[in-house]
Structure formats: structure tokens, C-alpha cells
């Protein structure tokens with residue numbers, strides 16, 4: 001099958017026809033499953049994974065999908081079936097991988113600045129590929145737990161390369177002032193000390209400089225620094241088997257002429273050049289690039305109201321369902337599902353939550369919409385459902401996976417009974 005190189009699986013099959021996700025009409029999905037509803041294209045998720053696999057085909061590599069971006073079990077299973085590994089950051093994410101694709105546990109890397117002893121134990125017993133260790137204290141704990149369980153722990157130091165990546169400050173991680181990683185200048189000594197332990201195996205080195213990074217250059221710069229460290233270690237008799245370049249490759253939330261395959265190739269080239277003659281395995285941890293554009297949040301317009309000069313389109317989805325605009329001033333394209341004739345208007349698209357921060361768009365030019373109309377918030381497949389909450393006691397949306405001309409429910413809508421279950425009066 002021809003891959004979808006261009007941005008999105010959401011399209012109008014004919015001019016004026018309602019919006020579809022691949023071969024499935026969003027109107028039919030809203031009728032069947034209600035709104036707000038997350039809709040994902042299985043085909044695009046698979047395509048995006050394959051873009052990385054193709055771009056790195058010339059060397060030994062493993063794409064460890066960052067579970068945090070979208071941790072739906074059905075998506076994890078789909079990716080595992082295509083050979084992906086996983087980047088996890090909690091015991092909870094490990095349980096998700098074990099539930100969806102236990103056979104992939106040997107392809108799991110465990111990142112995160114605050115792993116607990118219980119999480120480390122579970123991961124050691126499960127037999128994950130590599131712990132990405134973020135401090136000396138964590139390495140000492142890993143040594144202790146490995147000894148206790150008599151399981152050798154493969155580790156990588158997550159180094160902080162002190163590289164600037166141009167992105168939102170909340171999702172930039174590669175500078176010394178950030179909480180992430182170990183100062184790259186200290187790494188050599190730590191690897192040397194760890195060589196004395198029977199229970200620690202220096203398996204790799206890892207780096208992650210941030211998220212939604214649009215240019216390949218900072219990735220190359222970070223890996224360039226990591227490569228120097230790898231060579232130094234080799235001279236000291238420590239040969240690493242893996243370099244983990246982290247995740248972070250960005251997408252174009254504004255649409256336009258974004259060519260995903262071209263981006264993946266550019267990224268691969270920057271990493272390959274910076275790796276020099278390293279002949280071990282390259283790991284990467286992309287999240288957003290794989291799932292963001294495969295997903296949309298489908299919402300219904302409840303009201304259209306005017307306050308003074310402003311027009312507000314009030315949708316049935318809210319910041320608890322998709323927090324990115326409120327938290328990062330993120331832009332998501334909003335498309336009416338069934339286009340109406342008439343002039344576009346400048347509107348705010350907001351949700352019902354009692355906060356002024358509950359908006360999806362401000363002063364946005366939007367084609368005319370009326371109450372009961374459906375709108376799709378695009379590029380919501382990454383960090384959408386994964387960052388949702390029950391704020392305002394709102395049950396979380398259902399999720400649907402489109403597979404060609406079929407769609408199936410992969411998570412049912414929460415009920416109030418689900419929300420009340422853990423509480424006692």
C-alpha cells in the first residue's frame with residue numbers, strides 16, 4: 001500500500017462532503033459513539049513508524065515509541081506488531097506494555113527522573129532492554145535492586161548535553177538548568193565507577209533534548225557530543241552497545257506542506273552523520289511524530305454566543321479532554337465536519353469548563369458553525385487523551401481506531417460510576 005506521506009488522514013472525500021478519517025465518516029462515528037470522541041487512523045500510525053524504520057534501514061536500530069504520547073493499549077499492540085519497542089517513564093506504562101504486548105518487553109527502555117525501587121524491581125523482573133538512568137543516586141539504587149534480585153541491569157546514563165532546542169520552555173529538556181539527565185562532563189567517571197559492579201552492565205548512553213523540535217540540527221549537535229563520549233569510553237575499555245537519541249521530532253500543527261517522510265529522512269541523516277563510525281544499535285524514542293497527526297478530537301457545538309464584540313463557539317469538549325492549548329499555548333487546527341456555505345467568522349472556540357483557560361482557539365477565523373454541528377480538532381493524537389483528566393467531574397472521552405473502512409471502539413466512554421468508584425462518603 002502506498003504510504004501517506006502528507007500530514008493527515010482527515011479529509012473531505014469530495015468537495016462539500018463531511019470530513020472522514022481514512023474510509024470512515026466522522027458523522028457516523030459521532031452518531032455511534034457520541035462526542036467528545038478521539039478518533040485515530042491505524043494506517044497513519046503504522047506509516048509513521050515505518051518512515052523511521054525505513055530512514056534508519058541502513059543501520060541496526062530500534063524505534064522505541066514513547067508510550068506517554070498516547071498509551072492506548074490498542075495502539076501499543078499495533079506498534080508492537082510492527083516491530084516497535086517502547087520508551088516508558090513509569091511502572092504504569094510498563095504495565096500497559098505488558099498488557100498490550102508482553103512479547104515486546106525485551107524492547108523496552110525505561111526513562112524518567114524519579115524511578116522508585118518498586119518500579120525498578122518490576123522492570124528488572126520483566127527483563128526490559130535498558131534503564132535510562134538520570135542520576136548517580138538512581139544508579140546506586142539500580143545496583144542494589146539488581147543485586148537483591150540477582151538480575152543483571154543493563155543501563156544507559158541519560159546525559160544532559162547542554163544543547164539548546166527551540167521549543168516551548170515546558171518541553172525543552174537538554175540544558176544544564178533542566179532537571180533531566182546527568183552532566184555529560186561527569187558521565188565518564190560514573191561509567192568507570194560502575195564497571196566495578198557485578199550487577200550493572202553499561203549497555204548504552206541516552207539523551208533527550210526536548211519535544212516538538214522542528215529542526216534536525218539540535219539532534220545532530222546532541223548526538224555529536226554523545227559520540228565523543230562513546231569514543232572516550234571505548235578508549236577506556238568500555239564499549240557501549242547502544243546510543244539512545246531520545247524523541248522530540250516535531251510536526252507541523254498548522255498544516256501546509258509538511259512532508260513527514262522528508263522530515264524523518266532529514267532527522268535520520270543528522271543522527272547518522274553525528275554518530276560517525278559507531279557500529280552499535282541506535283535507539284530512538286519518538287512519540288508525537290508517530291501519533292499526533294493520526295488523531296483528532298471530535299466535538300459537537302453546543303452554543304454559539306456573542307459577548308460584546310466576541311463570538312464564542314462553545315463545544316462539548318473541554319480543556320480536561322485536550323489541555324495543550326491551555327498549557328502550552330498550542331495551536332490545533334479546527335475543521336467543521338460538514339462545511340456550511342457562508343462567511344468565515346472570527347471566533348473563540350471554548351469548552352464548558354469553568355476557567356478562562358478553557359479554550360481551543362482564540363480569535364480564530366472559522367467557517368460558519370451552528371449548534372449541533374460537529375468540529376474536529378486536528379493533530380490531537382499525541383498528548384491529548386494521555387493528558388486528559390476528570391476536571392469538573394467530566395468523564396473522559398471514548399476512543400476509536402479506524403482501520404481502513406472500519407472503526408472500532410478501543411476505549412469506552414467513562415461513566416459517572418467509573419468516576420465515583422474509588423471514593424467513599
Ligand code: LLP
Pocket residue numbers: 066069087111112171208210211212246247248249285286287288289324328382383387
Ligand atoms: N523520550 C523522553 C525521555 C521524553 O521525555 C519524551 C517526551 C519523549 C521521548 C517523546 O517525545 P516526543 O517524540 O513525543 O516529542 N505534553 C507535551 C509534550 C511533553 C513531552 C515530554 N517528553 C505536549 O503536549 O507538547
